[in-house]
Amino acid sequence: xxxxxxxxxxxxxxxxxxxxxxxxxxxxxxxxxxxxxxxxxxxxxxxxxxxxxxxxxxxxxxxxxxxxxxxxxxxxxxxxxxxxxxxxxxxxxxxxxxxxxxxxxxxxxxxxxxxxxxxxxxxxxxxxxxxxxxxxxxxxxxxxxxxxxxxxxxxxxxxxxxxxxxxxxxxxxxxxxxxxxxxxxxxxxxxxxxxxxxxxxxxxxxxxxxxxxxxxxxxxxxxxxxxxxxxxxxxxxxxxxxxxxxxxxxxxxxxxxxxxxxxxxxxxxxxxxxxxxxxxxxxxxxxxxxxxxxxxxxxxxxxxxxxxxxxxxxxxxxxxxxxxxxxxxxxxxxxxxxxxxxxxxxxxxxxxxxxxxxxxxxxxxxxxxxxxxxxxxxxxxxxxxxxxxxxxxxxxxxxxxxxxxxxxxxxxxxxxxxxxxxxxxx
Numbered sequence: 001x002x003x004x005x006x007x008x009x010x011x012x013x014x015x016x017x018x019x020x021x022x023x024x025x026x027x028x029x030x031x032x033x034x035x036x037x038x039x040x041x042x043x044x045x046x047x048x049x050x051x052x053x054x055x056x057x058x059x060x061x062x063x064x065x066x067x068x069x070x071x072x073x074x075x076x077x078x079x080x081x082x083x084x085x086x087x088x089x090x091x092x093x094x095x096x097x098x099x100x101x102x103x104x105x106x107x108x109x110x111x112x113x114x115x116x117x118x119x120x121x122x123x124x125x126x127x128x129x130x131x132x133x134x135x136x137x138x139x140x141x142x143x144x145x146x147x148x149x150x151x152x153x154x155x156x157x158x159x160x161x162x163x164x165x166x167x168x169x170x171x172x173x174x175x176x177x178x179x180x181x182x183x184x185x186x187x188x189x190x191x192x193x194x195x196x197x198x199x200x201x202x203x204x205x206x207x208x209x210x211x212x213x214x215x216x217x218x219x220x221x222x223x224x225x226x227x228x229x230x231x232x233x234x235x236x237x238x239x240x241x242x243x244x245x246x247x248x249x250x251x252x253x254x255x256x257x258x259x260x261x262x263x264x265x266x267x268x269x270x271x272x273x274x275x276x277x278x279x280x281x282x283x284x285x286x287x288x289x290x291x292x293x294x295x296x297x298x299x300x301x302x303x304x305x306x307x308x309x310x311x312x313x314x315x316x317x318x319x320x321x322x323x324x325x326x327x328x329x330x331x332x333x334x335x336x337x338x339x340x341x342x343x344x345x346x347x348x349x350x351x352x353x354x355x356x357x358x359x360x361x362x363x364x365x366x367x368x369x370x371x372x373x374x375x376x377x378x379x380x381x382x383x384x385x386x387x388x389x390x391x392x393x394x395x396x397x398x399x400x401x402x403x404x405x406x407x408x409x410x411x412x413x414x415x416x417x418x419x420x421x422x423x424x425x426x
């Protein structure tokens with residue numbers, strides 16, 4: 001017996017046909033009209049009138065509902081045929097919903113994994129590095145991460161290493177970021193039982209085959225005899241560049257404090273206390289605030305910045321409120337003018353080298369650089385305050401300015417950068 005749509009009562013079953021399904025009307029609550037010819041098969045009607053075929057049964061004692069597809073995209077007979085196949089699977093303990101979810105996880109594209117990795121609270125400099133590195137894997141972005149094989153990793157690592165515009169260090173960095181992204185995605189998209197998406201990270205093959213490029217640690221810095229040339233290029237050679245004054249002051253502050261250029265360029269006025277003579281760089285690379293004393297020349301830079309940046313939030317900001325995000329362009333210009341290949345980290349290395357030249361103690365230098373003390377028991381008892389760093393940091397600044405020809409030997413007065421006025425005394 002086949003009931004008309006108007007005769008169907010709540011809780012009743014009826015053999016589903018096209019006309020029956022078409023006649024089902026939406027209600028205040030969604031409901032399921034069950035099929036009389038196949039137990040568990042039915043059509044679920046939403047409050048908006050959307051109709052979807054479902055099949056319901058138990059899997060290992062637990063009640064499960066599987067959505068088969070929408071009507072009319074799927075016909076009644078097509079849906080009933082699919083439901084018939086689900087009967088056997090669920091009786092055998094196979095959960096179709098879990099299978100669907102696993103298939104979805106297995107199809108996770110690399111681009112989505114990268115995007116999710118970038119959303120995990122990384123610093124802006126790190127995000128830029130990741131994005132730049134992933135450009136070497138652009139043709140992999142639509143590929144499911146489960147299809148990235150160890151052989152593919154080995155081959156691409158070799159290709160990047162051999163590229164004229166690349167290097168062994170760049171190839172290593174690309175694969176280290178890929179390894180981190182895949183580890184993150186594998187754990188994030190694990191099953192409910194905690195089984196990771198990837199049985200093994202394909203980048204591990206580089207270690208197994210000892211295929212990582214051997215890269216010598218950079219030991220470059222600005223030598224004392226090069227400092228005058230570099231200083232002149234920074235203070236006079238950036239004219240005409242957008243943010244020329246911001247670049248100039250940021251590079252000088254970075255070299256004179258040992259702070260990473262990326263951290264220096266993000267310095268806010270809220271972290272500058274001229275009265276107390278303290279700079280604070282919040283949430284740095286090692287995830288802690290870094291406090292440093294304000295030395296004489298750095299104070300003059302900051303005083304000049306107050307006039308240049310106005311009332312804006314960032315120290316290295318133009319009067320119009322705009323600021324650079326990186327210093328690479330300025331350093332490229334300096335290299336063109338001087339022939340000195342100085343990377344951003346070389347400024348930090350120049351500061352460290354000057355400190356070593358002056359026999360600054362290793363614990364004090366670690367505090368200046370915001371380096372972790374590790375497992376050193378003795379260092380664990382030391383508390384090196386900002387005031388304790390003030391005198392050695394001033395000695396380092398004076399030494400670098402003498403190298404630059406700004407501060408004559410044994411004289412504490414100095415000439416400010418070109419175009420920048422200074423106050424009376426410091």
